[in-house]
Amino acid sequence: MKLFIAFSLLIVLIQFQEQISCFSLSIPPSLGYYQDGHFVIGGLFSLRVTARDKRIKFGFNDTMSIPEAVIMDLTKNYQLMLAMVFAIEKINKDPNILFNMSLGFYLFNVDFFETKAMESSMALLSGESPPIPNYSCRPEKTDKLVAVIGGISTGISTQISRVLSLYNVPQISYAPFDLSLGNRVQLKSLYQFPVHNAALYQGIIQLLLYFTWVWVGLVVPDDMRGELFIKEITEEMINHGICVAFAEKGPVFPSFVDIGWYRLIIRLTLTRVVIAFGDTHDFLTLVSLIISCATFGNIWITTSDWYTTVLPFNQNVIYTYFGGALSFSVHKDEILGFKNFQRSVHPKKYPHDIFIQHVWSILFECPHLYEHGVRKLSQCEQNGSLSTRSLNVWDMNTSPLSYKVHAAVYAIAQALHEELSLSVNGDSLDQGGLQAPLPWKLHPFLQKGKLGRSNNEENIVNQEDSATKIDIFNYHSLQSGTKAQVKVGEFLFESHSVQHLSLNEKLINLDVYNNQIPFSNCKRSCPLGFRKTQDGWYALCCYDCVPCPTGEITNETGMDQCIKCPQNQFPNKQRNQCLLKITAFLSHEDTLGVVLVSMAISLSAFSAMILGLFICYRDTPIVRANNRNLTYVLLVSLMLCSFCSLTFIGQPRTVTCVLRQMIFGVVFSVAVSAILAKTFIVVMAFKAIKPGSTLQMWMVTRLSNVIVCCGSTIQVFICAVWLGTYPPFPDVDMQSEYGQIILLCNEGSTLAFYCVLGYLGFLSSLSLLTAFLARRLPDTFNEAKPITFSMMVFCSVWISFIPTYLSFTGKTMVAVEIFSILASSAVLLGCMFLPKCYMILLRSGGHFRKKVFKWIL
CATH class of the missing domain: 1.20.1070.10 (Rhodopsin 7-helix transmembrane proteins)
Structure with a gap:
């Protein structure tokens, strides 16, 4: 039954993309969640995936409204909004950061759709939704805008930056780092979080070598990040004797006749270990495919941007088929007080939050009705708490994206603090005459890279730490549902010559192999007396075993070259040992x-x-x-x-x-x-x-x-x-x-x-x-x-x-x-x-x- 549900979901994802494109839709108004303050930070988040016509054009004056086809509700992404609200509330309670001035926010749900992200970016600048391009409808909102946080993917971040860069408004993206974005002149206002590619690559390679997995596949998104990952990690893997069995690139919503996924299914049957690089939303269809084809028994190695607890699947289904997966995530501490804050969240506490109404109705299965396009709760549990929800819909642990959003708020607050410090006259601050600084004035402070946070830790934007600690998690299928990932090791990277991998094998759970380490090689090692033959690109992994030539031996299995015996010795018949030669000449006794x-x-x-x-x-x-x-x-x-x-x-x-x-x-x-x-x-x-x-x-x-x-x-x-x-x-x-x-x-x-x-x-x-x-x-x-x-x-x-x-x-x-x-x-x-x-x-x-x-x- 569960496999049928997962397979049905896969068909729905593909069918919606093909069939919805037949309609001509107009973009409906995007409703936002606004809270006033002396300074306003915009936030663009994705709470669901919708199917919309890719051929639509901007038509903000159109009154025609056709309901969006919701493919998937990403309820766990609401934690990103809560992380931003939590950070702003903490900053407002600290009078020393903004000199008794307050931060506000203007939050939008852009779904997982680039056109809607562009529209919401313009709404932040005009103060109205739907927006009026290049016109400020509400100066009391737009004049307070100092920065924007968003979006969830490289494509969405790019479209947001195309709009904000026209007005030189700083944007901090919490999407995975994309090197190509920093090389674009038109995206001069975009900031990204640190990249730890070298540490990540070396960590993955050391894990593969630890388990002697030298025949692995790669699955990446079809963009520049995927191309760069394949190029860089392939070179490192070859240098360490590891071969890439295949490198598959795929879009989020492939066509139903896309042969790439069928080819991937065949390759998954021949490769035990697969590395999935990219964020969770790059592989929404792939996850459904894995659940549908779970008999492959693959071991998945995922990066820090792959966060399966975001996926709204049934817990027993998703963690059964990801039971042997291993995930790399840059080490981070829990946000102090964030779990308690999540426990206190309730629709009554935030009556103006239009998004909590929608999320709450899904999490607690409450009856609801629509009023002006907004979901309103009619009856719901009075004392409901997010901490009581199961992992398939909510995770109390801080996700990597929530951690980035929280850090981005403090990065902006620190930039504001330094800008406001320049306006301080002596020991007093004329708060009445102080206005929000122009957004572009924050760029010099954001470009410094060293920005303070509430817990006195440091965050580096657009720079890479000299030493990186990466946590390694193993996906566990726990009956209690209290944990989705268990930390099984860590990797410390300082340089290519200074690195250390530590694993606790007792904690690693490989359910699909009964906790036995699987074999992942194109061919087993050559026996004694044989050596490997060169076979082009895959010579290190796919090879033929040929006997050693005369006078040479191999005393270990899987050797690349045979060892030549000393001149006074010769190989035995098995060619795995050198024996002393006897002297011979034509003697009188012969x-x-x-x-x-x-x-x-x-x-x-x-x-x-x-x-x-x-x-x-x-x-x-x-x-x-x-x-x-x-x-x-x-x-x-x-x-x-x-x-x-x-x-x-x-x-x-x-x-x-x-x-x-x-x-x-x-x-x-x-x-x-x-x-x-x-x-x-x-x-x-x-x-x-x-x-x-x-x-x-x-x-x-x-x-x-x-x-x-x-x-x-x-x-x-x-x-x-x-x-x-x-x-x-x-x-x-x-x-x-x-x-x-x-x-x-x-x-x-x-x-x-x-x-x-x-x-x-x-x-x-x-x-x-x-x-x-x-x-x-x-x-x-x-x-x-x-x-x-x-x-x-x-x-x-x-x-x-x-x-x-x-x-x-x-x-x-x-x-x-x-x-x-x-x-x-x-x-x-x-x-x-x-x-x-x-x-x-x-x-x-x-x-x-x-x-x-x-x-x-």
Whole structure:
């Protein structure tokens, strides 16, 4: 039933706006409440919300009167009038403030309508209602006007100031502070109360951080205040890691087809925490919407201008659905004696107050009748008191707006006091000749900013206090109805670096969540081993979780960046902890090391056996062919090549790192040079035996020796340059292998290393080309064919070595080079000497067998 009532109210609010605009209404006379005094302060207040045609024009002479459609009676706003009357009565009782002179007032109800506020402002200046523009009908009223207090919203304050600024009449607005009003030249008479935006923003942000609410929505009025709030607080929230889920701007009375509210409903379902910035009247429709859609379970954070106790809804309804809301209000003390004053208020005490008749009839549900457009009470409770009314219609506590009105009266009274002090002659004051000062003479005193009040406190207008204390309230749904808000904490702000938030969580009542702090984030925190990814504007709140890259960890949830492990450590599989790396190198104990060592020793032993065999049969034609000395050099160099591979195995040290590549390069250059010399002998031998050739065999033999010496000497020179410039040295590799620190030999100059290999490649290519050209020469002992085949395989091994070597790291890289050394040595040994061994052993007949038996016996 209650939800139905709230939803019906929402429909009525929207329908009245659309349907009433069909009529052409004339503005009826605005009746005011006047009390005479030596000085008169005007007051413009809003006691109800009415639906009127926005297209109407001023027509004060029209007699046509159509009743206004009252959408909502804001009975609690009558407290603002009482605050003004109470302040004036206290000032009149103090002879020291105005030198035994009195203050009067002229109060108007402008509803919540800017056109009516403009008309009432003109009525204050002309002394009549309806007013006659630019004409004073009653000088006894208008000449006493010194200042005006009003209005309740920025729009109403602006329209009032447009009129009063023409006559330079001071106006103190109790509406929320609007920075744009101070920048308008035509509103030069307008004064506003202090703004505490920095304190308010920081207080809200600290509260959000306290509860880890980092995904929140914003609802603001569709004006400059709302734009400025979104801009400023969004920047602060982003700096503190808080994201704005949405920022919705809406008018007080939206159109029925306004898509903005439908979009807001969808967003409320996805966002748990919503900040509502603005005064209560900016969100009259929104409150009805919240009550109608109460299943969202949102936590509302409101500003000091959001005062829900003003709303004339049933208490149980409004506080049930705002049960978890938190409100920020600048700290203030209760106005001394104001509650007792409210208890004493009665229509009989103020018979000329036309507004109390209307309010009283609503508060006490009294029968009434209209007389000249004014509601008159016929029967009502004789001893009725405002203190007996429930919170949904009246609150005895001082509202923020009432506090401002009371302070504004004292600000004007203090300005009058200072102006009158200038007219004092000696110790006496000629009261009979003293007249009300012209209104614009109060501007210098109001602009000073420091204005006294009755309780000796200070109020600053248009300035901001250096230290601000903000009270934090929690809306409670109390069965007794004695309280609507409970103070649960406070925020003290001195500067961005000096601020303190204190909360009493035991007092915070979150009914919609069974007092459990709700979760308000776009996504839960990333687990250990994962980090957040950037996602544009909402990177802080809406993010994806990706695993940490290799070598990095996260040891806490929700981390933005992964932590890189030290070089001597590596992450575990979960990537939430760094572990110590183990050192690794190709050692003799490794399976791969054992295999390579065995292969190297076996190949060296096999080379030694062939060398022994060739020495034993050194006088045979097959051994003597092609220079047996070159054969011995080649076999010795191949044996050393196999042995040099052993220097690559074991923990790298300075000696082994320096010698292993040098020995490898020099020994292999000797072997390949010997092969080139043997090929050269084959070619030159056929030329030497041709008829008429002057070339002798002894010359060919000597040239072959020169080839071996020159080929190896050039390699020695390259290695010497390498050693003299940037020699190899022991090094560590901490990145290539996961979880390992690889001990290796850094080659120093990579260019020198590839020069050594390139030179070997040059010798091999030259030998291959020479052998290929001599492969068809006829001779029984022609070695061109086996040399051609062996050099082809040799070149293939080392050509494939380079990409393979570069594609591996650590121990595998060393193993690849060792394997290439052994494979190339085995190819040369097998292709060039195994056929000769076969011929020596198998074709020598019984001569070899006899020698074998002789050795055995």
